[in-house]
Amino acid sequence: MSEAPDTRLQHRLELATSADLAADALPDVQTDALREGWLALGQLLEEAQPASHGPLHLRSAPWEKTTRRRQLAVVVGVAAVMMACMTAGWSFWWMNRPDQMAAPDLVPESTPPSLPADRSQQTAVSDGPDELAWDDTLDQRLASAGQEVVRIQQSWDGLDDAFDAVYRGIELVEEDIEGNTL
Amino acid sequence: MSRLAEDNRRFARWSRDHGRTVRGYLLAMTRREDLADDLTQEVFCRAWRARRRYREQGNARAYLLKIADRLVYDRGRKAGREVNFNEESWQQIEPESRTAEPSESLLQAEAAGQLTVALSGLSSVQRRVLLLRYYGQMTFSEIAQTIGCPLNTALSHCRRGLLALRKTLVENVP
Numbered sequence: 001m002s003e004a005p006d007t008r009l010q011h012r013l014e015l016a017t018s019a020d021l022a023a024d025a026l027p028d029v030q031t032d033a034l035r036e037g038w039l040a041l042g043q044l045l046e047e048a049q050p051a052s053h054g055p056l057h058l059r060s061a062p063w064e065k066t067t068r069r070r071q072l073a074v075v076v077g078v079a080a081v082m083m084a085c086m087t088a089g090w091s092f093w094w095m096n097r098p099d100q101m102a103a104p105d106l107v108p109e110s111t112p113p114s115l116p117a118d119r120s121q122q123t124a125v126s127d128g129p130d131e132l133a134w135d136d137t138l139d140q141r142l143a144s145a146g147q148e149v150v151r152i153q154q155s156w157d158g159l160d161d162a163f164d165a166v167y168r169g170i171e172l173v174e175e176d177i178e179g180n181t182l
Numbered sequence: 183m184s185r186l187a188e189d190n191r192r193f194a195r196w197s198r199d200h201g202r203t204v205r206g207y208l209l210a211m212t213r214r215e216d217l218a219d220d221l222t223q224e225v226f227c228r229a230w231r232a233r234r235r236y237r238e239q240g241n242a243r244a245y246l247l248k249i250a251d252r253l254v255y256d257r258g259r260k261a262g263r264e265v266n267f268n269e270e271s272w273q274q275i276e277p278e279s280r281t282a283e284p285s286e287s288l289l290q291a292e293a294a295g296q297l298t299v300a301l302s303g304l305s306s307v308q309r310r311v312l313l314l315r316y317y318g319q320m321t322f323s324e325i326a327q328t329i330g331c332p333l334n335t336a337l338s339h340c341r342r343g344l345l346a347l348r349k350t351l352v353e354n355v356p
Contacts, residue, residue, distance in 0.1 A: 005333045010322055013340050019316050034341065037348030042316060044300060044351065047293030049206055068187070 207317040211254045225250045228324045250262045299317035308343035
């Protein structure tokens with residue numbers, strides 16, 4: 001059960017410790033004694049405080065930190081978006097730059113130029129501004145000639161294998177004749 | 183006005199209007215300026231973190247002093263000892279991290295010495311009651327709620343504390 005508040009003492013203490021009180025407002029000696037102790041404490045607290053000039057300045061105000069963090073986050077976000085846009089724009093330009101659009105068509109390797117050499121083409125190439133430029137048509141003709149040589153060699157090898165079989169058969173018949181096994 | 187801007191304004195106003203009072207309370211409790219500065223910073227940090235739960239009732243000073251009182255009490259309790267009002271006790275709890283600045287005047291130094299002597303003659307609860315009443319201008323009901331004791335107990339502590347101070351500062355003055 002909670003104790004009933006001592007209202008008399010409470011009133012006395014409220015008077016004794018009030019911030020502003022008229023000197024003749026104290027009801028009794030006891031309150032006056034309490035007031036004396038209170039005033040002495042107040043005087044010492046004021047005198048012992050370091051001299052102050054202006055309001056208190058905190059080392060770092062947490063509300064300023066929060067604001068700064070939010071501002072920093074906004075700046076970082078904007079910078080990231082700008083960087084992404086610049087990267088995308090540069091990539092698009094690189095993919096579609098002018099020198100890429102004007103690249104010459106390559107001659108497919110499966111269709112070698114016809115023989116003999118088309119002198120008009122050679123002339124057109126050689127008459128160009130750079131006479132020492134690489135002639136792809138000549139290179140392709142050499143490649144096709146080499147392929148033809150390899151094909152002929154392979155066909156000879158096949159014939160050679162066939163003749164070997166015939167020679168071997170003839171040797172077997174001669175052995176039979178000499179051995180009187182026929 | 184955004185909520186953040188409103189909070190910013192409120193706390194800037196609190197720092198301006200009540201910062202010195204909070205620091206004065208903490209200095210009176212700890213008798214060390216470096217510790218009072220650190221704890222003052224911590225008081226406002228805690229108040230900022232709890233700003234969403236704060237409800238404006240017109241007594242921001244009392245609100246901040248309640249945080250300060252709890253901070254001092256918890257610091258002493260963590261160290262496993264009562265918060266005794268003397269520099270030696272606080273030095274053991276919070277070793278001084280930087281060189282203390284010299285007192286600004288002889289009068290202030292003398293007053294500080296007398297204050298130390300006077301308040302060291304009180305119990306920790308008596309000091310808390312008197313300083314919360316002085317700096318926070320709280321009602322005795324609020325003080326009792328802050329320190330966690332019945333109202334009559336808080337009244338009793340206040341009365342005995344004032345009489346002890348009168349004896350030390352008024353009667354014993356040569």
